[in-house]
Amino acid sequence: MKIIPGGGHSWKTGVKGLGFLSNPVVGSSKVATREGEREIKDLAGQNVAVLSMSDTCNYAERKWRSIGTWRPARVICAGEQDTYRVKFESGREVISTAEHLWYTVRSRTKLATLDLVGEKVPVMAAPRPAEDGDYWVGVMRGIIYGDGGTTGDTPTGEPGKAHIRIYADEKRELLSIFEKFGHRVQVHGDGVGYVGRLPRAWKREFPSIEESASFWRGFMAGWLAADGHVDKRGVVTLFNKNESVLTDARAGFLKAGVITSVAIMHRQDNPFKPDERAPLYRLSLRRFCMDPRDLLTLEKRERFEAKPVRFVLESDTVVAVEKTGLAEPVYCCLENVTKSWTVNGVLTGNCHVAPWPERLNTSRAQPGGIADPEA
Known part of the structure; x- marks a missing residue:
């Protein structure tokens, strides 16, 4: 494959044909699409819905909100260019080109x-x-995953089922969700609610990241209802003894539009048996990503709504930019409304594209979009 010089160099030296300026990222980079994250090389030549900044953002005025919107974009490949590794404080990386342009929180350009x-x-x-x-x-599966139980296989070999017993008054409203979707709900004389004969996988298996964004939003809501916590500050958290479970949950929640912290150690020892090690991990959900509808029980919902959401931006600091020493095929999404899209979870800018003729001064470049050859 022919190595193409950086876009700025091509423009200034009058290279013939279609010019790609500020070409961004290598093929393995993950683009946020409506169908989930996809490697950009697999989208080349396609029109897709990408995650771009919302209308409430204005980078020239430094107004930012970390909830984006879906917009149509065209994905292009611009041949091979020298690449640089952009390292972020969180540990994420993006391999880009030297001249690619990025949106940042503090700069007006x-x-x-x-x-x-x-x-x-x-x-x-x-x-x-x-x-x-x-x-x-997703809601029902989240409730069962958080607070359900299972039965063993029957003597005839029929697989066991999942079930849930609901004791707390605040959770009784969850029974109506199962009833609404055709599951038999029983309330015993002591007031304990019961739903049985549910798929055993709902309790024993963690969902696949390939489930839809809607499913993951529902799963999050159900899990929070069964086993989540909202403190007096309105901070929403989930706890689990397995750090890997919360790490997998982060990816699913992000697909559903919720940014979280990393999973961190909440405690190391069993509070009831000090000599017994029983690690517990905590995952915090960013409040500006949450909606009161995500909290299915009244007490949690009221706690969340009692505290206003003050911060609406999540950012990641670049700690290093290093030359890779490699020339690789680079790709870009061309989103023509806000000239923005999301790669590996962070916002970036469009390429600049211009079909220019032999005489450079007769071409018409449109930064961030595609120039009209007939103009």
């Missing part, structure tokens, strides 16, 4: 890759998905 060290780049989450059938399946 976009900055090139080589100028990013020390800058904060906005992190983007998807808008809240619809409450469709997948959502409600």
Whole structure:
């Protein structure tokens, strides 16, 4: 494959044909699409819905909100270019080109890759998905995963089932969700609610990241209802003894539009048996990504709503930009409304594209979009 010089060099030296300026990222980079994250090389030549900044953002005025919106974009490949590894404080990385332009929190203009060290780049989450059938399946599965139980196989070899017993008054409202979708609900004389004969996998297996965004939003809501916590500050958290479970949950929640912290150790020892090690991990959910509808029980919902959401931006600081020493095929999404899209979870800018003729001064470049050859 022919190595193409950086876009700025091509433009200034009058290279014939279609010019790609500020080409961004290598093929393995993950683009946020409506169908989930996809490697950009697999989208080349396609029109897709990508996650871009919302209408409430204005980088020239430094107004940012980390909830984006879906917009159509065209994905292009621009041949091979020298690449640089952009390293972020969180541990994420993006391999880009020297001249690619990025949105940053503090600058009123976009900055090139080589100028990013020390800058904060906005992190983007998807808008809240619809409450469709997948959502409600996710809700029920989340409730069972958080607070359900299972039975063993029957003597005839029939697989066991999952069930849930609901004791607390605040959780009784969850019974109506199962009843709404055709599951038999029983309330015993002592007031304990029971739902049985549910798929055993709902308790024993953690969902696949390939489930839809709606499913994951519902699963999060159900899990929070059964086993989550909202403190007096309105901070929403989940706890689990397995750090890997919360790490997998982070990916699913992000697909559903919710940014979280990393999973951190909440305690090491069993509070009831001090000599027994019983690690417990905590995952915090960013409040600006949450909606009161995500909290299905009244007490949690009221605690969340009692405290206003003050911060609406998540960012990640660039700690290093290093030359890789490699020339690789680079790709870009061309989103023509806000000239933005999301790669590996952070916001970036479009390529600049211009079909220029032999005489450079007769071409018409449109930064961030595609120039009209007939103009």
